[in-house]
Amino acid sequence: MTTARRQVPRHHLLSVLVENKAGVLARVSGLFSRRGYNIFSLAVAPTDDEAFSRITIVVDVESAPLEQIIAQLDKLVNVVEISELHPDEAREAELLLVTVAADAAERAQVIQLVGVFGGRILDVSHGEITAMLAGAPGSLDDFEELMRPYGIVELQRTGRVALPRLDVSADRGLRVAEGA
Amino acid sequence: MQMTGAQALVKSLEHGGVEVIFGLPGGAILPVYDPIIDSSIRHVLVRHEQGAGHMAEGYAHVTGRPGVAMVTSGPGATNIVTPLADAYMDSIPLVCITGQVSSSAIGTDAFQEADITGITMGVTKHNWLITDANEIPRVIAEAFHVATTGRPGPVLVDVPKDVANATMEWYWPEEVDLPGYRPAAAPDPAAVEAAAELISSASRPVIYAGGGILKSRATEALLELAELTSTPVVTTLMARGAFPDSHPLCLGMPGMHGSYGAVTAMQQADLLVALGSRFDDRVTGNLAAFAPGAKVVHVDIDAAEIGKVRRPDVGIVADCRLAIEALSGSLRARGDLRTSRLAPWLEQVARWKEELPYTYDRGAADGTSPATTDRRLPGRPPLLKPQFVLETLRDATPPDTVLVSGVGQHQMWASQFWRFERPYSWVNSGGLGTMGFSVPAAIGAKVGRPEATVWAVDGDGCFQMTAQELVTASVERIPVKIAILNNGYLGMVRQWQHMFYEERYSEVYLSPDLPDYVGWAEAMGCVGMRVETAEEVLPAIEKANQVDDRPVVIDFRTDAMEQVFPMVPAGASNDDIVVHPSQTAALEKARSRS
Missing domain, CATH: 3.30.70.260 (ACT domain)
Structure with a gap:
């Protein structure tokens, strides 16, 4: 993954x-x-x-x-x-938790990137940061790539959940399988 | 009224109309066996749980009512997995009750514990693990409802021992509440019209009738539709008897060992009307080359069958009988149906049927041809042709005989050489191909239809898998008759090794003499007979037909060299059907004409 x-x-x-x-x-x-x-x-x-x-x-x-x-x-x-x-x-959404290696010199960059993606810092140690990010799967993919150069220590993603996009033409795109 | 879970379970089965349970007790199911002593339900004590499952299947096949089996936890439950898988493949309604270790012990690897609901998830229509005695009547009512409605199938109810011992207040649910279970019923009128349109404009139509005809009690509706539209009918292995073999429009069985007429008519059809059939690989052969010019109307009660294998031009998700009746209604409203349009097709089909029937070397049937001598058994008398035995049996049994078979060459010969005139007169394991099916299934069929003569045609390989149930039959006085076509081989495997493995016969020889089938039959309380010559065949069958107080086993010594023809080799196109060697010229003639 x-x-x-x-x-x-x-x-x-x-x-x-x-x-x-x-x-x-x-x-x-x-x-x-x-x-x-x-x-x-x-x-x-x-x-x-x-x-x-x-x-x-x-x-x-x-x-x-x-x-x-x-x-x-x-x-x-x-x-x-x-x-x-x-x-x-x-509208799809997924949650990502990641621990990246980030020493004092890199810490600010990582925190900044997390901020750009609208994520939150959950935990910080001398050498690592754990962040949480929720959003569209594609956005999470981008974030994951940006974290990679720092060294991903651990990463977990949930499966995605979704709801139909709201649309003036009501329920287009939502097909309910009839009980046959 | 207060009672134990066990009492409630038995009372629930009584409410469900159960007249017989096939089963075998053990530790975890002990509480449930106690109230069985006082119940009106008959219990047939089997010798192996697999026997209970196949008996319940045989019973369900011939009666249309759900078969009920009851076994204990662990090995008792795992022993019945094969019958469940068999019933799942062939859509046989079965309710299987299993004992389970006490709730507190579940998950601890307790003695005789097995996760049977987990194990059987993929081979049941649904299953339940009861956690509270109060659930018992509700779950049993749901279990019978699910097993018997929509596309029928097996269900399993797992009952922990403490739940059976707990006390509950009796009730019987008048309705079941399963929000996710909505079996189809009536067909969509627009789809019926579209199908009728295709039928009324087809010039080479074939009705491809499957087991769904029998499940939906649609044999009369099928006859009416076929006659109304003069459409030839093929009956799959699961649908033998759904349309009378003697009917001029009947082409018999399609598929790998089907009749030349049935296979070729489907290949050349411009319309296949699939009714309760599922385009099984044994019917279609190489799918890409199957019925290439045919449009398809597919009727099935299971929406997942529509388009699973072959995408239909019109799919109808409905009960087969209702759909066929609607089709006939729509077609009748269109007026003139017996047009000359179909005449060339019917003539063509009739010629295939006449010129390339099932055949075998009849000259050898009297035992005089050197062709019958098995070169593995020097010094023995010439061996019987299995087809000759089947024809003799067919002609010497009453018309209401139920024929049961195991799986292999004998099964194909039985389907080919019997003449099925009535529905529910043929019981076999079609989809799963379960060797050992026939002895217990015949016993279950005889329990369901005690007035009918029940003959099982079995192979020597199959017989050895479940023969011990003849002890059950003797003790319970269930007088079934077993014809073993004993060729001393796993015959169908041998045939494949002959045809596709350069006659390298790997692990298929069984010996016709070991076991001694006559001695074994007698040891199990049956009448045992051995037949080695053509002259002995009819007298032995007639003697067997007279026996009404115990099972009969006849050991027919048949020719191991005999092969099942026609045959479409696995993966080949149905156009490449291989006929009996004596029919090569007839095949050339038929092909040059079409």
Whole structure:
């Protein structure tokens, strides 16, 4: 995950509303592995209704047609609703935590870059800085590249979450997979 | 009313209309076995849990009702994974109850603990781990609902021992609440119209009927549609019996070992009407070369089947019966359907069927041809042709016979040489190809249809995998009949080694004499017979048909050299079908004409 600048692949975002029950994540991820679908990232959290969780999955549509992935997902009994978000029509966000090597001479530069990207400094030691940055995945990619020359000690990114872009023409771009 | 979780479980099964459970007890499921003593439900005690699963499948195949199996945790549960996978592939409704170690012990590697819900996630339609005795009636109601509706399939309910022992207040849920489960039902009228349009304008149509016809009870609707539109019908391995073989429009089985007529009609069709079939690789052969000129109408209750393998021109996600009825309605409204448009096609198809039927070296059937001598067994009498045994069996059994088979050459011959006239008269393992399926599946079928004669055609390899269930059949007085086509080989593997591995026979020889099948059958309480010559075949079958109080096993010594024809080699185009050697000239003639 930390190598080179990541190309933006042919991916799609699926926002999957599932029943908040034990084993649901395993059912979803098991389906992907058993049918040979690739996942770029995956994020899970409960919704405002605690009976349900939302799984945001970034899928590789090179590995299988999107409609097939959606149809197979929809067969899982615990999957309630699937919304597909085209990347152009979605607001995506991801969280990044990074610890970089930065001695006294470099500290100010790193802090400045974190500021430029709207991030926060979480921790500072004599030789290292830990920063947090939330934002669009592409912006995080850029930040990651800029940190690299200082020496990335540790880096973690969450999977992305997304919502449809707001648009005057209402719900264009949001397709709800019918229960067939 | 207060009761234990175990009592609630058994009572829930009674409420679900269960009449028989196939199972085997053990530590974790012990509490549930206690109330079974007082229950109206019959319990069939198997000798191995795999047997319980296949019996439940055989029962479900012939009755259309869900089969129920009950086993203990750990090895009991893992032993039933194969039947679950089999039922998942062939869309057989199954409810499997497994015991589990106590809740507090889950995750501790306790004695006989296995994460069976995790293990079976990929081979069940859904599964549940019950954590509270109060959930039991609700989960059992959900389990039956999921197993039997939409595309049917197996489900598993895992019940920890402490949950079975806990006390709960009895209730029965009148409705199930599964917000994420919405099986399809009625077809989209616009899609039906589009499909009807394609059907009414096609000049070389073929109906590609699959197991979904049987699952949706659509055999009458299929007959009506085929006759209304004069469309030839192929019936897949899972759909044998869904359309009568004797019908002039029936072309029989398509695919790797299908009839020349069925395979070639599909290849040359300009329209395939796929009804509850799924473009399995054994049907399509090389996908890129499959039915290249055909438009496709695909009806399936499972939306994920539409476009999974072959992108249809019209996809209809619906119950097969409802969709076929809607199609017939739409077509009838269009008026004249018996146009002369189809005449050349029907004539062509009929000629393929007539000129290149299934065949074998019939001259050898009386045992006089040197072609029948197995060169591995010098000094033995000439061996029977397996096809001859099947034809004799077919003609000597009552019309309502249920035929069950294992997996391999004998399965293909059974599908080819039987004459299926009625639905639900054929039970086999299609998708998963599970050797050892037939003995237990036949027992389950006989339990489901006790009035019917149930014959299993098995191979000697298959028989050795699950034969112990004949002990179950003897003890429970379930008089199934088993015809072993004993060629002393893993025959289908041998055939592939013959054709594709330069006759290098690696680990396929089994010996026809070891075990002694007659002695083994008798030791298990069955009538055992051995048949080595053509003259003995019919008398042995007739004797078996008379036996009504115990199972019968006939050891038919058949020719190991025999191969299944036609055959489309794996990965080849269906155009490159290999026919029986005696049909080479007929094939050339057919090809030069078309």
